[in-house]
Amino acid sequence: MSLSEETANRIRELVPEAESWDAESAELTLKGDFSTGIFAALRDDPITDLKYLRNLTAFERMDEQGVTLVYHIASLTHNHTVTVFVPLSEDALVVQSLTPVFSAANWQEREVYDMFGVRFEGHPDHRRILLEDTFDFYPLRKNFILDPAVNLRNIKEREDEMLKKILAASEEKAKPAAASSEKSASSSKSDDSKKGEAE
Amino acid sequence: MSSIEKNSVLERRIDSLLTDEITINFGPQHPSTHGVLRLEAKASGEVITAITPHLGYLHRGVEKNLESKEFLQGIPLLDRCDYLSSMFNSYIMAACVEELTEIEVPRRAEWIRVVAMELNRIASHLLWWGTFCLDLGASSPLLYAFRDREDVIDLLELISGARLLYNYIRPGGVRGDVTPEFMKKLEGFTNRFPPYIDEYEELVTGNAIFIERVTNVGVISKERAVNWALSGPMLRGSGVNWDLRINEPYSAYPEFTFDAAVEEGCDVMARYRVRMMEMRQSNRMLKQAVEGLPEGSHTAKVPTSVRCKKGMTYRRIESPRGELGGFMITDQDKAKKPWRFHLRAPSFANLAAIEEMSKGYMVADMIAILGSIDIVLGDVDR
Numbered sequence: 001m002s003l004s005e006e007t008a009n010r011i012r013e014l015v016p017e018a019e020s021w022d023a024e025s026a027e028l029t030l031k032g033d034f035s036t037g038i039f040a041a042l043r044d045d046p047i048t049d050l051k052y053l054r055n056l057t058a059f060e061r062m063d064e065q066g067v068t069l070v071y072h073i074a075s076l077t078h079n080h081t082v083t084v085f086v087p088l089s090e091d092a093l094v095v096q097s098l099t100p101v102f103s104a105a106n107w108q109e110r111e112v113y114d115m116f117g118v119r120f121e122g123h124p125d126h127r128r129i130l131l132e133d134t135f136d137f138y139p140l141r142k143n144f145i146l147d148p149a150v151n152l153r154n155i156k157e158r159e160d161e162m163l164k165k166i167l168a169a170s171e172e173k174a175k176p177a178a179a180s181s182e183k184s185a186s187s188s189k190s191d192d193s194k195k196g197e198a199e
Numbered sequence: 200m201s202s203i204e205k206n207s208v209l210e211r212r213i214d215s216l217l218t219d220e221i222t223i224n225f226g227p228q229h230p231s232t233h234g235v236l237r238l239e240a241k242a243s244g245e246v247i248t249a250i251t252p253h254l255g256y257l258h259r260g261v262e263k264n265l266e267s268k269e270f271l272q273g274i275p276l277l278d279r280c281d282y283l284s285s286m287f288n289s290y291i292m293a294a295c296v297e298e299l300t301e302i303e304v305p306r307r308a309e310w311i312r313v314v315a316m317e318l319n320r321i322a323s324h325l326l327w328w329g330t331f332c333l334d335l336g337a338s339s340p341l342l343y344a345f346r347d348r349e350d351v352i353d354l355l356e357l358i359s360g361a362r363l364l365y366n367y368i369r370p371g372g373v374r375g376d377v378t379p380e381f382m383k384k385l386e387g388f389t390n391r392f393p394p395y396i397d398e399y400e401e402l403v404t405g406n407a408i409f410i411e412r413v414t415n416v417g418v419i420s421k422e423r424a425v426n427w428a429l430s431g432p433m434l435r436g437s438g439v440n441w442d443l444r445i446n447e448p449y450s451a452y453p454e455f456t457f458d459a460a461v462e463e464g465c466d467v468m469a470r471y472r473v474r475m476m477e478m479r480q481s482n483r484m485l486k487q488a489v490e491g492l493p494e495g496s497h498t499a500k501v502p503t504s505v506r507c508k509k510g511m512t513y514r515r516i517e518s519p520r521g522e523l524g525g526f527m528i529t530d531q532d533k534a535k536k537p538w539r540f541h542l543r544a545p546s547f548a549n550l551a552a553i554e555e556m557s558k559g560y561m562v563a564d565m566i567a568i569l570g571s572i573d574i575v576l577g578d579v580d581r
Binding site: 055057062102104107108131132144146 | 255260266423427439446513515526528538539541543547550551552581
């Protein structure tokens with residue numbers, strides 16, 4: 001499933017700021033500060049037609065500190081797939097969110113944030129997706145060691161700490177809600193509806 | 200129904216019902232969530248206005264665990280991700296390893312794999328069919344589905360020794376060869392099965408109450424389905440002719456004749472029809488396998504501890520739920536373990552679109568829509 005020459009050239013035209021573009025393996029490398037416009041252009045161009053974000057994930061690099069994001073984007077009409085790599089350095093784990101371009105990026109970006117701690121600017125719902133919100137570690141990083149002797153050390157203290165965090169978070173959540181309900185109590189209409197809800 | 204029409208229906212419904220918005224908590228222990236999924240739905244009267252899914256109740260850290268396991272040890276672990284179609288999960292690991300070792304898989308082994316996977320697809324779709332009808336309030340289809348699923352499970356037990364988590368497909372081939380007894384029983388099954396599907400269609404598909412519940416519900420247009428990267432019956436139910444078995448052929452699928460099941464309806468009914476058609480197509484493939492299973496070995500010569508060269512691969516296959524992808528990286532030559540293994544779970548990607556699909560429909564429709572996605576929580580949470 002190699003790319004046609006026309007498509008390869010078109011991608012080179014559309015993404016002049018690419019770090020590298022390998023037409024044979026269809027691999028594109030971008031800098032960490034790319035703009036989402038690149039992906040929108042690749043999506044809307046009839047020749048590239050990369051509309052289908054089939055996979056979005058990340059991996060930790062072996063030789064140096066840092067995480068590389070991987071996007072697999074496909075065209076269902078031309079039947080080709082382009083792999084986009086975005087290497088990020090350890091001190092700048094942040095990129096633009098692709099959610100405005102591909103809705104599919106929404107959950108997959110949340111998963112990458114959950115597992116690697118990469119932040120996505122402009123994401124509509126930037127929360128952890130599989131793990132607890134209060135966790136302070138990113139399990140798929142290599143510095144998270146999968147060893148009960150390490151992970152269960154001081155488990156009691158860490159659980160207490162976690163509990164405190166969860167309680168603090170839930171209190172904070174309850175605060176603005178309480179404030180708004182006081183406000184709405186003054187108007188009679190919402191008062192009635194409150195009663196209806198209680199019934 | 201176009202999205203514009205759908206929005207106007209939503210507005211009309213909200214305007215005519217001036218009620219306060221209420222929050223409904225759904226799950227994680229509710230039977231129709233098919234596992235442990237929690238949905239926080241906001242409803243204005245009976246109309247859904249927002250859904251926030253809460254995931255992670257079944258998260259077992261499979262991807263992290265795989266990094267400390269040899270490739271062969273990883274297969275049983277992956278089987279437990281999507282426990283209703285574990286043949287496919289085994290295949291994805293085998294396919295990744297084969298790509299990075301250049302093991303030549305014998306033709307017979309690939310055919311046996313197709314037989315195993317298509318049987319598994321039928322078993323998975325049957326369970327979906329039974330539970331989906333149960334969600335809609337029809338309890339007898341479940342009994343029919345389990346009667347016939349038992350047949351399939353018996354067949355899979357004959358070849359692999361297990362009924363649910365098979366650990367059968369290995370790098371280089373399959374664990375054991377098929378027996379003449381299996382082939383005989385398989386032939387019996389392929390003859391028995393089409394009348395069964397006719398029976399299901401008679402029982403459910405033409406039922407007026409059923410049609411009323413599922414037609415024009417959970418509409419997602421072709422463009423939106425592609426933008427959400429939906430796959431499998433979800434995508435084909437929205438009129439996109441995209442089946443990885445045909446469009447990106449793998450294993451022995453190019454040697455089989457079958458059609459992709461595509462429906463233009465974009466609604467729950469369309470997805471239902473796609474899955475029913477897929478069962479017929481799977482049976483068609485099994486028939487071809489009964490007639491033409493090639494002779495040869497069921498596995499290539501593979502060392503006990505498989506070692507991969509340094510590299511990176513993204514393999515994807517058509518699982519009953521959609522595009523199942525395996526993204527594997529090894530960090531050195533003769534690697535025993537993956538440096539990173541990412542499972543692109545079809546249920547996870549498909550479930551993401553639930554809010555868009557359910558907005559503007561009734562609370563009861565949400566159950567039908569969730570059922571039509573065919574989620575397996577082990578696959579969503581991994």
